[in-house]
Amino acid sequence: MHDIRYIRAEPQAFDAGLARRGVEPSAERILAYDTGLRAVLTELQAGQARRNEASKAIGAAKASKDEATAQSLMAEVAALKQRLPELEMGERTLTEALQAELAALPNIPVAEVPEGSDEAGNQLVHTRGEKRDLGFEPRDHDAIGAPLGLDFDAAAAISGSRFAVMKGGIARLHRALGQFMLDLQTREHGYTEVMPPLLVRDEAVFGTGQLPKFADDLFRTTDGRWLIPTAEVSLTNLVRERILSGDELPLRFTALTQCFRSEAGAAGRDTRGMIRQHQFEKVELVSITSPEQSDEEHERMTACAEAVLDRLGLAYRRMLLCTGDMGFTARKTYDLEVWLPGAGQYREISSCSNCGDFQGRRMNARFKRDGDKGTTFVHTLNGSGLAVGRTLVAVLETYQQADGSVAIPDALHPYMGGLNRLEPTA
Template identity: 55%
Template structure:
């Protein structure tokens, strides 16, 4: 959420930021509403002050036994009270209107984010690793003979419908190993605190991180008003919702392995084969809570944490910075990691690492008290996948596939597989 005072101070900068997102200017409308709102507040508070003053006099009049004056003041208070009630209600309504509008406006891109309308204008920052040369036509993950017995879409469709997968045996073991490898790496080597959270949350939390109110159709709501998290960014980030933290406690670095639930509304026809795009998937998430001064450096650090996983697995990838038109709602800058999928012969997103500035913090009212005292300030928040486990499984399978239908697994996984190194063409761990 944007700070209305910042918009007041520099409306042109605000509209320029919107323009970079491909949105029409809104500062004038917002500020007009803000004017109205402040006028209402002033009127309401002036009336309130009058009522309070009269109230005090009432007490004095009563103490003196001045009945006439007492009754006169009583009437005055009653009159003011009605006026106050009307004006405060109007002021609150203006305030809510303004807030509702602000909640729907995306974050401003940082200056060094490339401009562009869509993903074609994203900029590649670097590549790591070289795609294998296959002496045969590499298959997509769900076509690999050794994978097929462990990846059952028909049964999943019976149970739940499309965009679900049933995993079994060796493939599932690799899936589980990947999650463990990621968590261990982040905990042991990156100093993140492993955290286990609910996946059902109150709507206020979804509002805090920005999924609500604008993107309600992308997530699932339960019959009693909980929401299934589309990412544990929601729970990890909202752990500081409403808090005033000591600066000394920052940065707070968390990681979690959770189920994620997305309705994938609007993605009909996209990635319908395999388990690339699912309604339910597993993801290791990273979240950092920092001061404003350190959030940019933290962004690079977090990007590195995600890259480390792909490097351990020997999976070729590239890092891109999303252009203004492709960035998510709450981000000021986003790095996507795209892993090489030989079956598709392209790089596909496997991680997205964003620095959100104080955008989410303002929604959550999450602050810290600066060292040396002073007023609380909003924290900065960052989140990133480290990594999407299902997509990582796909990458491991496709990159490790052999001509005979078996899959060679990365050495980093072997300890998590009881020393086994491959999936046979028949689907067994060996």
């Protein structure tokens, strides 16, 4: 959500920021609603004050037997009783219209975000790790996984497309990856583990920016709740409607949860395999900070996500997303893209975003510095540390062997009950 005071003060700068994201100028329309709302509020407050004043004066006039004055005041109060409900309705209508305008607009990118309309405009920050020379023609994860217990046909019979069943060793490897990531983020990087709800209310998904614009990307239950598309929703909303103290910040939360996405905008894309699923697991990272801390926290969070890839020995690169490829709530985003030998390309495995105070305003989440009379909206950050299914894909393709087996990365050995290799079962 945007700060209306900023739009009043800098309408041209506001429109210029939106233009970088391909959004048409909106300041004039927003300010028209804002001007109308303030005029209605001024008249409403003056009318309420005059009604109270006149009501008291009626009693005084009657006590002094000044019937003419009393009758005049009673007529004025009667007129105000008719006008005030109209003004209250006008206030509600204009407030809703203004909020709808503000809620539909994406965050404004910071200056260092490169211009671009799509992923072609993203900038390489660095490349880490070595692409392994397998010594044979690499296979993709579909072909590798089937003999190891990865079954898309069984999932389709149960649930339809974009689901997977895992059995045996590959199921254990998937579980090991999630536990390893969670342990790394909590034990070494200072994140507090949370077990959050998977079903959330409208207010929660509005707070993190999925509603109202992206409702079609979500699954909704029969009682009106939403299945979380990522634990970002639950974790970030832990501070909604709260006023924190400055010395509490930064707060760092992590959770390993199921995530659910309808993929309404991805028809025909990645229909095979595990890259784009309706249901998947992810370790989410969320930070709540002061404005002064958020840029440094963004670098820290991204490094925490990279640490998982480093420990697993996976080759990857960090990309700074351009204005046309960032998410709705982000003001700056790094994507981590892992190298997939079977696919012969880098694919996104983590996205780490600094949202500034954009979500804080939507959630009304604030903090108070020592000595300050007022409060300040928190800054929020979120990232994947990592997407478990996509990490499984990377491990299968990176550690595949010529005989169809898959070596287990050293970091996962403590989680695999002595297994250091997955062997084909069929």
